[in-house]
Amino acid sequence: MPEISRLSGNRDWIDLDFVERERTPELAMKIGIQSHVAGLSLSNTVGLLDSLGVQRSKKAIHDWVQKADLQPESGRSPNQIALDETVIRINDEQFWLYAAADPQTNQLLHVRLFSTTTTALTEIFLRELQQKHDVETAVFLVDGAQHLQTALQRAGLRFQMRRHGNRNAVERIFRELKRRTSSFSNCFSHVEPETAEKWLQSFARWHNAPN
Structure with a gap:
């Protein structure tokens, strides 16, 4: 063909x-x-x-x-990591998309979808991130969300509060994600959360791929 x-x-x-x-x-x-x-x-x-x-x-x-089953590749060693979360709607229910991005490369390191946002779930996300990448010496860039800071402290990971600059990397990715899902009205309809999460992880793999 x-x-x-x-x-x-x-x-x-x-x-x-x-x-x-x-x-x-x-x-x-x-x-x-x-x-x-x-x-x-x-x-x-x-x-x-x-x-x-x-x-x-x-x-x-x-x-x-x-x-x-596409996901971001493992084995990165970023100097900084922008950590954030945003709301995704599935069947008119609210879910939270967690994402970690390398602001120097603008690549997504890890994404997960949770039904809520808590310190315990943030700790799960961070453990998975640690299993995938070398992040022990990285500085995490976060906003004022207390549960993000508490989870990072418990994990022994360094972080800085930053609302602008390099932390905007993950916010730019979120905007791009929502723009690209606008044809779905930014809401996954008639799908299970696990299905939506796989699509989001596949998006992350596509986002990181060279053109």
């Missing part, structure tokens, strides 16, 4: 090891995953693939994204 090969964008970050007996060409699958993760709705992604001669359902594309 020469039409597909003309579409731009690096797709090496999409691992299709989950594929066993799939009749869809791998390049078409990668385009479908890339397009939906980048903010194209499932309906529009179906239309895109159809224009390239590939007929697949919304469920098929949804399943590709979920099975790919």
Whole structure:
């Protein structure tokens, strides 16, 4: 399918090891995953693939994204980490998206979705972050949220209160995330929180990928 090969964008970050007996060409699958993760709705992604001669359902594309299980790569050693949270709505319920970003590279290090925001959940997020990356000497940049500061203190991690400057990195990413999900009315409808979290983690992997 020469039409597909003309579409731009690096797709090496999409691992299709989950594929066993799939009749869809791998390049078409990668385009479908890339397009939906980048903010194209499932309906529009179906239309895109159809224009390239590939007929697949919304469920098929949804399943590709979920099975790919994409997440930010591990093994980073950032000097600073911007830590923040924002509200995501799922089926008209409020959930909290936690994110840690490297302000020097503007890359997401870790993202998780929780039903609320507490010190205990922040500690869970930080433990997972520590398992993925070398953050022991990093300085965390946080706002005035007390539960973030308390969790960092308990973990023995250094932090600074900062409302501007490098901490804005994660806020810029949140704005981009909400812009790209605007086609979903910034609200995941008819999905489970685990499904939404996988999409958000896939978005983080796409966000970090080279163009």
